[in-house]
Amino acid sequence: MSRKWNFYAGPSTLPLEVLTELRDTMVDYHNEGLSLIETSHRSPEYDAVHYQAMDLVRELLEVPANYKILFLGGGATLQFAMVPLNLLTGDKICDYALTGSWAKSAYKDAAKLGQARAAFDGSPSGFTTLPVNGGGSGPALEASPSSSYLHITSNETIGGLQYKTWPVPAQGSQVPLVADMSSDIMSRKIPVEKFGLIYGGAQKNLGPAGVTLVIIREDLLERSPESLPAYLSYRVHGEKDSLYNTPPVFALYGVKLVLEWLKKNGGLAAAQERNEEKAGLIYGRIDRYPEIYRCPVEKAARSLMNIVFTLDTPEREKEFLGGAGERGMLGLKGHRSVGGCRASVYNGMPLAGARALADYMDDFAAKGGKT
Amino acid sequence: MSRKWNFYAGPSTLPLEVLTELRDTMVDYHNEGLSLIETSHRSPEYDAVHYQAMDLVRELLEVPANYKILFLGGGATLQFAMVPLNLLTGDKICDYALTGSWAKSAYKDAAKLGQARAAFDGSPSGFTTLPVNGGGSGPALEASPSSSYLHITSNETIGGLQYKTWPVPAQGSQVPLVADMSSDIMSRKIPVEKFGLIYGGAQKNLGPAGVTLVIIREDLLERSPESLPAYLSYRVHGEKDSLYNTPPVFALYGVKLVLEWLKKNGGLAAAQERNEEKAGLIYGRIDRYPEIYRCPVEKAARSLMNIVFTLDTPEREKEFLGGAGERGMLGLKGHRSVGGCRASVYNGMPLAGARALADYMDDFAAKGGKT
Numbered sequence: 001m002s003r004k005w006n007f008y009a010g011p012s013t014l015p016l017e018v019l020t021e022l023r024d025t026m027v028d029y030h031n032e033g034l035s036l037i038e039t040s041h042r043s044p045e046y047d048a049v050h051y052q053a054m055d056l057v058r059e060l061l062e063v064p065a066n067y068k069i070l071f072l073g074g075g076a077t078l079q080f081a082m083v084p085l086n087l088l089t090g091d092k093i094c095d096y097a098l099t100g101s102w103a104k105s106a107y108k109d110a111a112k113l114g115q116a117r118a119a120f121d122g123s124p125s126g127f128t129t130l131p132v133n134g135g136g137s138g139p140a141l142e143a144s145p146s147s148s149y150l151h152i153t154s155n156e157t158i159g160g161l162q163y164k165t166w167p168v169p170a171q172g173s174q175v176p177l178v179a180d181m182s183s184d185i186m187s188r189k190i191p192v193e194k195f196g197l198i199y200g201g202a203q204k205n206l207g208p209a210g211v212t213l214v215i216i217r218e219d220l221l222e223r224s225p226e227s228l229p230a231y232l233s234y235r236v237h238g239e240k241d242s243l244y245n246t247p248p249v250f251a252l253y254g255v256k257l258v259l260e261w262l263k264k265n266g267g268l269a270a271a272q273e274r275n276e277e278k279a280g281l282i283y284g285r286i287d288r289y290p291e292i293y294r295c296p297v298e299k300a301a302r303s304l305m306n307i308v309f310t311l312d313t314p315e316r317e318k319e320f321l322g323g324a325g326e327r328g329m330l331g332l333k334g335h336r337s338v339g340g341c342r343a344s345v346y347n348g349m350p351l352a353g354a355r356a357l358a359d360y361m362d363d364f365a366a367k368g369g370k371t
Numbered sequence: 372m373s374r375k376w377n378f379y380a381g382p383s384t385l386p387l388e389v390l391t392e393l394r395d396t397m398v399d400y401h402n403e404g405l406s407l408i409e410t411s412h413r414s415p416e417y418d419a420v421h422y423q424a425m426d427l428v429r430e431l432l433e434v435p436a437n438y439k440i441l442f443l444g445g446g447a448t449l450q451f452a453m454v455p456l457n458l459l460t461g462d463k464i465c466d467y468a469l470t471g472s473w474a475k476s477a478y479k480d481a482a483k484l485g486q487a488r489a490a491f492d493g494s495p496s497g498f499t500t501l502p503v504n505g506g507g508s509g510p511a512l513e514a515s516p517s518s519s520y521l522h523i524t525s526n527e528t529i530g531g532l533q534y535k536t537w538p539v540p541a542q543g544s545q546v547p548l549v550a551d552m553s554s555d556i557m558s559r560k561i562p563v564e565k566f567g568l569i570y571g572g573a574q575k576n577l578g579p580a581g582v583t584l585v586i587i588r589e590d591l592l593e594r595s596p597e598s599l600p601a602y603l604s605y606r607v608h609g610e611k612d613s614l615y616n617t618p619p620v621f622a623l624y625g626v627k628l629v630l631e632w633l634k635k636n637g638g639l640a641a642a643q644e645r646n647e648e649k650a651g652l653i654y655g656r657i658d659r660y661p662e663i664y665r666c667p668v669e670k671a672a673r674s675l676m677n678i679v680f681t682l683d684t685p686e687r688e689k690e691f692l693g694g695a696g697e698r699g700m701l702g703l704k705g706h707r708s709v710g711g712c713r714a715s716v717y718n719g720m721p722l723a724g725a726r727a728l729a730d731y732m733d734d735f736a737a738k739g740g741k742t
Contacts, residue, residue: 002404003399003404003405004403004404004405006404006405006409008409008410008411008414009411010411010617011408011409011410011411011412011617011620012409012411013405013409014406014408014409016398019397019398019406019408019409020398022397023394023395023397023398024394026390026393026394026397027387027390027391027394028374032375033373033374033375033377033699033701034374034375034377034384034701035385035390037382037385037579037580037625038377038379038382038383038384038385038390038719039379039382040379040380040381040382040383040702041382041580042707043379072445073444073445073446073449073581073619074443074444074445074449074602075444075602075616075617076616077601077602077615077616078444078445078449078602078603080600080601080602081600081601081602081603084600085600105601108601109600109601112598112599112600113600201617203617203620208408208620208621209408209412209617209618209619209620209621210444210581210582210619210620210621210622211581227483228483229451229452229455229456229480229483229484230448230451230452230476230479230480231445231446231448231449231451231452231480232449232452244448245446245447245448246381246382246446246572246574246580247580248444248580248581248619248622249382249574249579249580249581250579250580250581250621250622250625251581251619251621251622254408254621328404330404330405331411336413348409
C-alpha cells in the first residue's frame with residue numbers, strides 16, 4: 001500500500017524519515033543490543049535522548065534561560081487540571097478566553113478549582129471570532145488585575161481558529177499569560193518571554209501521542225503548593241528535569257526525532273513558511289469557489305493548522321469525502337461535534353499533500369460539486 | 372551487535388517478537404498507508420487495538436464483569452494521587468502497608484490528601500519482611516473499619532519483596548483492597564475479585580513505558596467526586612472507556628502485542644511457571660554460595676520479579692557487574708538508593724537469560740568471587 005495523505009487532526013501525520021528512523025532503531029537501538037524502549041530511564045542512552053529533546057525545544061523556540069522545559073504524561077487534558085492546581089493563588093481567580101471547544105474544556109476544569117472567569121466569550125459568533133488583541137474582530141481580551149493567570153488556546157483544533165498576535169496582559173500587570181498550544185506549538189515562531197506557561201500535547205506537530213510539553217517560567221514553579229501530590233506538581237518535575245518518575249520513553253524519542261527534522265529543515269521560520277504555503281493553497285480554493293466551499297471562521301482568525309470548511313449539504317460533503325478517499329486522502333471529516341470537513345496540515349504534512357487536496361478541490365468544483 | 376540479556380528494572384526487556392512486530396508495522400500499519408501512531412484515536416484501526424488490549428486484560432486476568440479496565444497516562448506515580456483523590460470518603464481515612472520505597476511514595480501522596488495510616492511498617496526489619504497475611508513473617512495487616520481503602524504494593528521493585536497471599540480485609544469489612552502491581556501485574560494469576568482497585572505501569576511486564584493499567588470495581592467509580600478535574604476522575608475515564616482524551620497510542624499497541632504474546636504462550640499460569648523457574652535459578656545460586664552472595668529479603672517474601680542480592684564488598688560487586696557486562700548482561704546494578712545488585716526477570720526475560728546469569732554466578736563463585 002502506498003503512503004496516504006493523512007489529514008487527521010491528531011494523532012496525525014509524521015515526517016516519513018522520522019518513522020523510518022523509529023522503525024530502524026526499534027529492535028536494536030544504535031547497536032546497543034536492545035531497544036531504546038527496553039532501556040532504563042536512568043541509563044546514559046536514554047539520558048541523551050531526554051536532554052537532547054529538551055535542548056532542541058530550547059533552541060528551536062528560543063526559550064529564555066529562566067524557563068524550565070518539562071515532558072509530562074496525561075495529555076493536555078491533565079494540564080487543564082495542573083495549571084489551576086499549581087498556579088492559582090490568593091482568591092483563586094483566573095481568566096479564560098473562551099474561543100472554542102478546547103478553551104471551554106480547560107475553563108471547565110479551572111471552574112472546579114477556583115473562580116474562573118470568561119474574559120472573552122466567542123459564543124455570540126458561534127466561536128468563529130477571536131479577541132481583537134489576538135488578531136480577530138471580537139472584544140479585547142484583558143485579565144483582571146487580581147487574576148492568578150490569563151489562559152488562552154492558541155489554536156482551536158475543532159473550530160479552526162488561531163491567534164495571530166498575543167493578548168499580553170496590560171503593562172505593569174503581573175498576570176502571567178498561559179497558553180494551550182497543543183495544536184500549533186512548533187509550527188511557527190513565538191515570543192516565549194511573553195508567556196508564563198505554555199503547554200501542548202505532542203500528537204499534532206511534535207511527535208507521537210503520549211507526551212506533553214510544558215514550558216514554564218521558573219518563578220512560577222514556586223507557586224506549586226507543597227500540599228500537591230508529586231505528579232501534579234510542576235515544581236517536582238522541574239526539580240527532577242521530568243525524571244521524577246519513568247517518562248514515556250518512546251513518545252519522547254519520537255519528539256526528539258521530529259525536532260531534529262525541524263532543525264535540519266530550517267527551524268521554525270522555515271516551518272512557518274511551509275505551513276503558510278500549505279494552508280494558503282487550501283484556503284485559496286475555499287475562497288475561489290464560494291458556491292462550493294465555505295469556511296465559517298472569520299478570515300483574520302483562520303488557523304494554519306486546522307482548515308475547517310463546509311459544503312452546502314451533508315450529501316455533498318459525503319460525496320466530497322468519498323472522492324478524497326479514492327484519491328488516497330484521509331482524515332478530512334470534521335470533528336463529530338461540528339460536522340463538515342477539516343483538513344489538518346501540521347508540520348508533518350508535506351506540501352505535496354496540501355497540493356493534492358487543493359487540486360482535488362479544483363476538480364470537485366469544476367464538476368459543479370461532484371467527483 | 373547481538374541482543375543483550377537485559378535485567379533492567381524498568382523500562383525492561385520485551386519479547387523479541389513484539390519488538391519485531393512494532394518495527395514491521397512502524398511505517399505502514401497493516402497496509403493502511405500510514406503508521407498506527409499517525410492514526411486518529413477515533414479511527415476504527417485504533418479502536419480495534421484499544422478494545423483488543425482491554426479484552427485481553429479481561430481474559431488473561433479473568434477480570435469479573437463488574438470491573439472496568441482503564442488505560443491512563445502519567446505512570447503509577449499519577450495513581451498515587453488519583454487513588455486518594457477518587458476513593459477517599461467521609462473522614463478521608465486510608466490505610467497503607469509500608470513495605471518499601473514504592474509503598475512509601477504512595478503513602479506520602481495519600482498523606483497530603485487525607486488521613487493516611489501506616490497499617491504495616493517494615494522499617495524495623497529494614498524493609499525485608501512482609502505482613503504474615505501477605506506471605507511474610509511480619510505483623511498482620513488489617514485496615515481499620517472506618518478506612519476508605521487499604522493500599523498494598525504487591526511487589527517492591529527496589530527492595531525485592533513480593534506478596535504471596537492477599538491480606539483481604541476481615542470478613543464483613545467493606546474496606547476495598549487497593550494494590551499497586553506495577554512490577555508484577557500479569558506475571559501470575561491473581562484473584563481480581565478480592566481487590567477494589569489494581570493499578571500498574573506498563574513498563575515492567577506489560578509493554579513500553581507511557582501507559583498505566585487500572586482495574587476498578589464499578590461501584591467504586593461512583594466515589595469519584597464531581598469536583599475532580601476530568602483527567603483525574605476514574606469515573607470520567609470509565610464512562611469513556613479511556614477515550615476521553617487522546618490515549619498513548621504506541622504504548623497501548625505495545626501492551627496489546629505483549630498480551631497477545633502472553634496468551635499465545637499459555638496465559639498467566641504458564642507465565643507464572645516460567646517466572647518461578649527463572650527466579651528459582653538465580654535464588655538457587657544465591658543460596659548455594661552464601662559466602663559470595665546474600666539476599667537481604669526474608670525467604671518467604673522474595674520477589675520473583677526483582678532479585679536483590681549483595682556481595683561482601685563494593686569492590687567485589689563492581690567486579691561482578693563488570694564480568695556480567697563482558698558476558699552481555701546489563702542492568703544488574705541495584706537501585707541507586709540501596710546499592711548492591713538486582714536482577715529483574717520480568718515476563719519478557721527468556722529462560723536462557725536467567726540461565727546465563729545463573730551460570731555466571733556459578734563461575735564467579737567457583738573462582739572465589741572473581742571473574
